[in-house]
Amino acid sequence: MKKMTGAEIFLECLKREKVKDIFGYPGGVVLDIYDELTRHPDIHHILVRHEQAAAHAADGYARASAKVGVALVTSGPGATNTVTGIASAYMDSIPIVVFTGQVPTALIGNDAFQEVDIVGITRPCTKHNYLVKDVKDLAYTIHAAFHIARSGRPGPVLVDLPKDVIQARTVPDFPKEIKIKSYQPTYHANPRQVKRALEMILSAKKPVLYTGGGIIMSSASEELRKFAETLQIPVTSTLMGLGGFPGDNPLWMGMLGMHGTYCANMAISETDVLIAVGARFDDRITGKLSEFAPHAKIIHIDIDPSSISKNVVVDIPIVGDCKDALQQMNALLKEKESQDWAAVRAPWLDTVKDWEKKHPLTYAWSDTVIKPQYVVQKLWELTKGEAFITTEVGQNQMWAAQFYKFKRPRQLMTSGGLGVMGYGFPAAMGVQVAQPGATVIDIAGDGSIQMNIQELITVVENDLPVKIAILNNSFLGMVRQWQQLFYEKRYSSTPMRAPDFVKLAEAYGAVGLRATKPEEVEPVIKKALETPKPVIMDFRVEPEECVMPMVPAGKAMHEMLLA
Amino acid sequence: MEPRHTISVWVDNTPGVLSRVTGLFSGRGFNIESLCVAETMDPQVSRITIVSTGDEQITEQIIKQLHKLINVVTVVDLSEKEHVEREMALVTVKAEDKSRAEVLRIADIFRCRVVDVSPHTYSLEITGNYEKIGAVLGLLKNHGILDVVRSGTLAIQRPKKD
Numbered sequence: 001m002k003k004m005t006g007a008e009i010f011l012e013c014l015k016r017e018k019v020k021d022i023f024g025y026p027g028g029v030v031l032d033i034y035d036e037l038t039r040h041p042d043i044h045h046i047l048v049r050h051e052q053a054a055a056h057a058a059d060g061y062a063r064a065s066a067k068v069g070v071a072l073v074t075s076g077p078g079a080t081n082t083v084t085g086i087a088s089a090y091m092d093s094i095p096i097v098v099f100t101g102q103v104p105t106a107l108i109g110n111d112a113f114q115e116v117d118i119v120g121i122t123r124p125c126t127k128h129n130y131l132v133k134d135v136k137d138l139a140y141t142i143h144a145a146f147h148i149a150r151s152g153r154p155g156p157v158l159v160d161l162p163k164d165v166i167q168a169r170t171v172p173d174f175p176k177e178i179k180i181k182s183y184q185p186t187y188h189a190n191p192r193q194v195k196r197a198l199e200m201i202l203s204a205k206k207p208v209l210y211t212g213g214g215i216i217m218s219s220a221s222e223e224l225r226k227f228a229e230t231l232q233i234p235v236t237s238t239l240m241g242l243g244g245f246p247g248d249n250p251l252w253m254g255m256l257g258m259h260g261t262y263c264a265n266m267a268i269s270e271t272d273v274l275i276a277v278g279a280r281f282d283d284r285i286t287g288k289l290s291e292f293a294p295h296a297k298i299i300h301i302d303i304d305p306s307s308i309s310k311n312v313v314v315d316i317p318i319v320g321d322c323k324d325a326l327q328q329m330n331a332l333l334k335e336k337e338s339q340d341w342a343a344v345r346a347p348w349l350d351t352v353k354d355w356e357k358k359h360p361l362t363y364a365w366s367d368t369v370i371k372p373q374y375v376v377q378k379l380w381e382l383t384k385g386e387a388f389i390t391t392e393v394g395q396n397q398m399w400a401a402q403f404y405k406f407k408r409p410r411q412l413m414t415s416g417g418l419g420v421m422g423y424g425f426p427a428a429m430g431v432q433v434a435q436p437g438a439t440v441i442d443i444a445g446d447g448s449i450q451m452n453i454q455e456l457i458t459v460v461e462n463d464l465p466v467k468i469a470i471l472n473n474s475f476l477g478m479v480r481q482w483q484q485l486f487y488e489k490r491y492s493s494t495p496m497r498a499p500d501f502v503k504l505a506e507a508y509g510a511v512g513l514r515a516t517k518p519e520e521v522e523p524v525i526k527k528a529l530e531t532p533k534p535v536i537m538d539f540r541v542e543p544e545e546c547v548m549p550m551v552p553a554g555k556a557m558h559e560m561l562l563a
Numbered sequence: 564m565e566p567r568h569t570i571s572v573w574v575d576n577t578p579g580v581l582s583r584v585t586g587l588f589s590g591r592g593f594n595i596e597s598l599c600v601a602e603t604m605d606p607q608v609s610r611i612t613i614v615s616t617g618d619e620q621i622t623e624q625i626i627k628q629l630h631k632l633i634n635v636v637t638v639v640d641l642s643e644k645e646h647v648e649r650e651m652a653l654v655t656v657k658a659e660d661k662s663r664a665e666v667l668r669i670a671d672i673f674r675c676r677v678v679d680v681s682p683h684t685y686s687l688e689i690t691g692n693y694e695k696i697g698a699v700l701g702l703l704k705n706h707g708i709l710d711v712v713r714s715g716t717l718a719i720q721r722p723k724k725d
Contacts, residue, residue, distance in 0.1 A: 123579070123582065127633070131579075182575065306627035309620065309624075313620070
């Protein structure tokens with residue numbers, strides 16, 4: 001084999017990892033990589049307008065495609081701008097690899113121009129990170145980065161590439177397989193634990209399945225559906241788990257937690273066996289910890305042992321891939337004598353249905369003002385529930401989660417753990433690149449859309465017909481809601497002016513539409529969906545609408561505010 | 564006081580690993596009472612001995628989170644096993660007139676070594692477990708400790724005796 005430069009090795013590694021699309025922004029120390037890119041037309045580079053967007057786009061791409069998302073940026077500010085995107089991917093366990101340029105090794109530590117210790121900065125918010133100091137290590141490191149990002153509990157990996165390493169030459173040694181002796185995730189769930197868990201589930205009177213992003217990451221939706229339907233167990237999920245179980249299935253109770261449904265939160269409060277699958281008992285789910293699922297024995301299936309018994313002490317821990325564990329349970333069920341589970345479960349399911357009927361997700365209709373929930377409902381209706389949805393963070397995110405009934409996994413991309421305003425639009429860009437023909441909608445607020453609005457030109461330039469639905473209430477709505485409920489309506493720094501989004505869209509070469517009355521909502525959405533270009537829909541909605549139900553922070557789940 | 568745990572961590576001997584370990588402790592609010600780190604017989608592997616305080620749930624989290632680091636090879640909670648612990652302290656203590664003999668007597672009783680002598684001071688090397696070192700320092704305090712430096716705890720598991 002002949003000698004190759006670091007830049008050549010870099011691109012060869014990307015090809016070996018079957019990377020087709022990367023999101024990036026060039027700069028001084030990565031010039032050689034960008035130069036090499038001109039000789040690789042098969043790798044499609046999308047030039048973002050801010051590096052944060054590159055990381056979020058890679059995240060959205062990864063979620064929508066089930067592949068590893070890739071971002072490429074320069075050193076210093078290029079690198080630091082990706083940190084929010086990396087931290088978000090870390091919290092949500094999304095496999096991305098971020099390549100950052102670095103000053104030449106001889107200058108590292110000298111406070112050189114555009115030098116920053118990005119490996120140090122991102123240590124606590126990456127699954128792992130690398131500084132490559134020798135071109136001989138480059139190929140191995142890149143493949144190891146992809147391996148770590150996608151395996152086990154997935155997550156972001158950062159690889160820092162000094163300029164001299166990119167320029168140096170070597171005869172590369174491309175590893176056929178990556179084996180890291182100190183990193184061997186447990187995929188296969190312990191059969192004895194699975195059996196114990198199943199016995200507990202079979203003897204339960206009021207079981208509940210509480211699922212999370214792990215179902216989506218391990219592609220276990222089918223197994224979950226089979227398991228729930230066989231045993232007639234009602235299902236709720238976290239924000240990250242939405243789509244992991246069909247939103248139109250009769251066993252579906254809706255999301256749980258702070259803005260979860262009455263039904264789901266009551267079921268958690270009453271259940272005797274709680275089966276947590278690929279979820280991590282986040283504080284937005286549990287509310288007051290000491291009163292979470294007070295009557296339940298808890299079974300927890302998770303690939304990350306550190307998620308188990310972190311917040312809530314678990315009775316039966318199962319470390320392993322959700323899919324594997326559910327497959328084992330389904331197989332064990334087949335061997336058992338069949339029972340009429342529908343009859344066994346009827347009293348419990350009746351109780352659940354009663355809760356659902358008593359307090360369904362709802363809102364007060366208005367003939368004159370657009371209700372934000374109505375917009376989301378219409379989006380769901382007019383896309384037949386098929387669109388890829390991304391969200392920003394705040395009220396828009398919760399209404400999207402409540403009123404768009406997700407059918408399938410990988411349909412919703414949202415910054416669940418870190419809660420990044422400005423995530424949704426660049427993520428939508430990534431989704432659209434991964435799913436070129438699909439309808440992709442970012443459900444946004446007038447506050448959060450402004451955090452990465454610069455990407456409008458990126459979607460226009462790259463013909464990515466992303467749709468943005470702004471629930472424009474001239475407030476930072478969720479913070480305002482807390483001020484209304486807990487700070488006696490002192491609206492400190494939450495009223496905000498927004499630009500004219502229609503003109504803004506036009507200035508960027510996108511299409512801008514506006515609805516100010518309820519009857520305009522449907523035509524605007526229809527028009528947007530028919531338009532093969534990026535569209536901003538500016539919905540002027542009820543300014544002081546609240547997301548309900550709501551479990552106030554620190555309260556128990558049954559202490560919901562309902563309206 | 565919360566229970567002390569002595570945890571042995573085998574890690575890749577590569578740059579930045581110690582920072583990953585200590586960063587994990589500070590980032591997640593775990594305590595480090597003491598920390599020792601050096602190469603093992605295999606130069607590619609270092610061994611870190613960490614003494615931490617916390618209840619069972621915290622200790623379980625510490626061990627799981629350490630395991631999660633890619634560069635961590637093995638983690639053992641030695642507190643759960645038969646093990647021996649040692650620390651070392653170097654202490655310079657005032658020793659004048661009649662206290663010279665008394666300091667030496669304390670040193671002798673606790674099997675300390677005198678590592679430096681000046682007309683007005685002794686410097687002693689104390690080895691032992693955490694409690695013993697505390698006890699010696701407590702006694703020497705009456706004579707005036709001028710300087711003291713303590714190592715972290717080292718710990719080794721006792722082999723099975725059968």
